[in-house]
Amino acid sequence: MTNLSEKPAVPASMELTFEVEQFLYKEARLLDTEEFHIWLGLLTEDIHYWMPYRYQRYRKNHVEPTVNDQSYYNDNMHNLERRVLRNDTGTCWSEDPATRSSHVISNIEVEHTDNPNEYRVYSLTTVNRNMNEDEEHLMVGHRTDILRRVDGQLKLAKRKIILDQNIFMNKSLNVFL
Amino acid sequence: MSNNTDYHQFIDNEEGWVDRRIFWEEEIYEQELKQIFAKSWQFIAHDSMIPNANDFYTTYMGEDGVIGARQKDGSVKVFLNSCPHRGNKFCFADEGNTRSFICNYHGWSFGIDGKLGALANEHVYDEGDIDKEKWSPKQARVDSYKGLIFATFDENAPTLDEWLGDFKWYMDMMFDNDGETEFINGGIKSYVNANWKFGVENFIGDAYHALWNHDSGLKAMNNGEGFGPAVTENSFHASVNGHGWEFGTDGYADVIINGSERWVEYVRDVLKPKIKDKYGELRSNIFGSLASVSLFPNISFLPGIQTFRVWLPRGPKKLELRIFTIVNKNMPEDLKQEVNNGCMMTFNPAGVLEMDDGENWEGNTAVNKGYLTRLEKLHYGCGITREIEHEELPGIIYKGQFNDANQRHFYTRWADLMNADSWDDVPTRYTPRHTKTTK
Numbered sequence: 295m296t297n298l299s300e301k302p303a304v305p306a307s308m309e310l311t312f313e314v315e316q317f318l319y320k321e322a323r324l325l326d327t328e329e330f331h332i333w334l335g336l337l338t339e340d341i342h343y344w345m346p347y348r349y350q351r352y353r354k355n356h357v358e359p360t361v362n363d364q365s366y367y368n369d370n371m372h373n374l375e376r377r378v379l380r381n382d383t384g385t386c387w388s389e390d391p392a393t394r395s396s397h398v399i400s401n402i403e404v405e406h407t408d409n410p411n412e413y414r415v416y417s418l419t420t421v422n423r424n425m426n427e428d429e430e431h432l433m434v435g436h437r438t439d440i441l442r443r444v445d446g447q448l449k450l451a452k453r454k455i456i457l458d459q460n461i462f463m464n465k466s467l468n469v470f471l
Numbered sequence: 472m473s474n475n476t477d478y479h480q481f482i483d484n485e486e487g488w489v490d491r492r493i494f495w496e497e498e499i500y501e502q503e504l505k506q507i508f509a510k511s512w513q514f515i516a517h518d519s520m521i522p523n524a525n526d527f528y529t530t531y532m533g534e535d536g537v538i539g540a541r542q543k544d545g546s547v548k549v550f551l552n553s554c555p556h557r558g559n560k561f562c563f564a565d566e567g568n569t570r571s572f573i574c575n576y577h578g579w580s581f582g583i584d585g586k587l588g589a590l591a592n593e594h595v596y597d598e599g600d601i602d603k604e605k606w607s608p609k610q611a612r613v614d615s616y617k618g619l620i621f622a623t624f625d626e627n628a629p630t631l632d633e634w635l636g637d638f639k640w641y642m643d644m645m646f647d648n649d650g651e652t653e654f655i656n657g658g659i660k661s662y663v664n665a666n667w668k669f670g671v672e673n674f675i676g677d678a679y680h681a682l683w684n685h686d687s688g689l690k691a692m693n694n695g696e697g698f699g700p701a702v703t704e705n706s707f708h709a710s711v712n713g714h715g716w717e718f719g720t721d722g723y724a725d726v727i728i729n730g731s732e733r734w735v736e737y738v739r740d741v742l743k744p745k746i747k748d749k750y751g752e753l754r755s756n757i758f759g760s761l762a763s764v765s766l767f768p769n770i771s772f773l774p775g776i777q778t779f780r781v782w783l784p785r786g787p788k789k790l791e792l793r794i795f796t797i798v799n800k801n802m803p804e805d806l807k808q809e810v811n812n813g814c815m816m817t818f819n820p821a822g823v824l825e826m827d828d829g830e831n832w833e834g835n836t837a838v839n840k841g842y843l844t845r846l847e848k849l850h851y852g853c854g855i856t857r858e859i860e861h862e863e864l865p866g867i868i869y870k871g872q873f874n875d876a877n878q879r880h881f882y883t884r885w886a887d888l889m890n891a892d893s894w895d896d897v898p899t900r901y902t903p904r905h906t907k908t909t910k
Binding site for chain 1: 563564565566567568569655656657658659660661662663664665684686687688690691692695697730791794795796808811812815816819820821823825826827829830832833
């Protein structure tokens with residue numbers, strides 16, 4: 295697995311960048327349309343889907359969050375499947391009527407890594423979530439992904455999401471970012 | 472609401488109802504800040520969050536911002552996070568380590584003990600202009616129980632020991648089952664547009680909602696299997712001074728919800744035998760069963776799932792939730808992480824159980840916008856005749872964990888404090904067995 299903190303960075307070709315962009319847009323569409331089982335198929339078996347808590351500390355006291363801290367998500371495939379299972383039970387009352395979400399993916403940068411089959415991808419995810427009568431919630435997250443080419447197809451192997459918010463500004467994080 | 476309002480008018484434990492206006496009215500909320508939050512012992516931090524000298528953590532008591540800070544002698548001080556000069560917060564970080572805090576506005580500095588120290592450009596003051604001892608931020612009374620640091624701004628409040636009373640009998644099986652506890656790094660914060668009491672009362676006694684509302688979350692954590700049928704035998708509500716613990720005695724439901732087989736084995740093979748040795752068979756059966764707990768006024772936790780949280784009021788229609796993961800210090804490090812992951816999978820803003828709770832409480836609150844709606848009462852009559860005497864269990868005990876008893880006693884305590892002009896007016900409504908009380 296490529297270390298996310300490794301330093302750069304041979305930029306990707308236009309062709310590879312285009313392929314990655316299309317992958318991320320497709321993923322965003324699957325999340326918007328709640329096609330979670332197809333979405334799981336875009337992930338590698340060893341996926342690490344991580345959204346740490348963002349500490350608000352003085353600069354002199356800065357610490358980087360670790361996977362051993364509390365995190366919004368710190369999921370392997372088993373845990374992601376659990377979340378999808380919840381939606382499939384038929385008793386997930388808070389998702390019926392369905393949440394409406396739009397994932398806008400931007401600021402995409404693609405870099406080669408030391409592993410010829412893995413690419414480091416930076417992107418910004420801006421998610422508008424609307425639910426019930428009039429509840430709207432905007433979330434903006436900085437993503438650092440590792441995409442891996444498996445049997446010719448791109449798959450998501452690692453994702454770290456850093457949210458702008460300190461206090462999470464809403465009652466639930468019920469959409470993947 | 473005037474000070475002459477009788478707040479017992481908003482609850483009726485004979486008929487079993489609560490008046491919805493206590494979840495909505497600004498005047499009642501203002502009275503809560505004065506009568507509940509300016510008087511009660513409240514949670515500041517766990518010892519493990521501020522282990523070293525000069526460590527600090529910022530939080531709120533009611534809507535009063537405070538700093539909890541570890542002193543060089545190991546004690547903790549808690550003081551208002553507001554500069555006595557023009558009022559600005561003088562600490563804007565959630566936590567950290569510092570020898571002093573300096574207000575951004577004019578550069579007044581405060582020691583880790585909260586005392587006013589040097590002022591920037593101090594020469595603009597003449598001698599005698601300011602008495603720094605007098606113009607230091609207000610200090611709270613601080614005490615702790617088994618690693619939990621509490622504070623109150625009321626000099627006349629009972630001691631923390633009296634405040635907890637016989638509830639310590641229950642707390643020990645969570646906070647002292649195998650040595651010291653610690654919190655995992657974090658403290659995720661979120662807003663819920665709900666009255667703070669809905670969070671507290673859910674954890675204080677609402678096992679009932681779990682069966683229906685959390686069916687999907689439980690199935691997600693338990694390989695597709697939901698809860699069994701509600702068992703009303705050998706399960707209880709226990710209430711002490713407005714604190715409440717609802718629990719079964721079959722041993723494992725809350726441990727299973729955490730989702731880690733290794734944790735289930737550890738509770739079975741390591742913790743339960745120790746609890747049995749230390750506290751007897753009944754408490755070893757209680758720990759890990761389907762259970763939930765709140766400490767009056769705004770602290771909750773789930774033994775077995777290991778979430779610990781505070782519900783900070785943000786007006787009558789909004790709360791700030793802060794969540795922590797509690798583990799035993801001597802657990803293997805990788806097991807701590809497994810328990811933390813399970814706790815996060817279930818009870819954080821993305822948790823498969825917590826996501827359903829916020830929806831309910833926001834709905835409970837928002838409907839009261841309707842004038843006629845908020846004049847309707849809410850039913851709190853489940854199990855109203857099931858009070859029993861139990862030879863082992865202290866507190867006010869009701870049979871059957873599917874019950875509104877702890878909620879009724881929470882709101883009784885709430886009304887007692889809302890009405891009280893002094894602590895002499897606050898009745899002790901249970902018969903202590905293990906604690907000496909002053910009244």
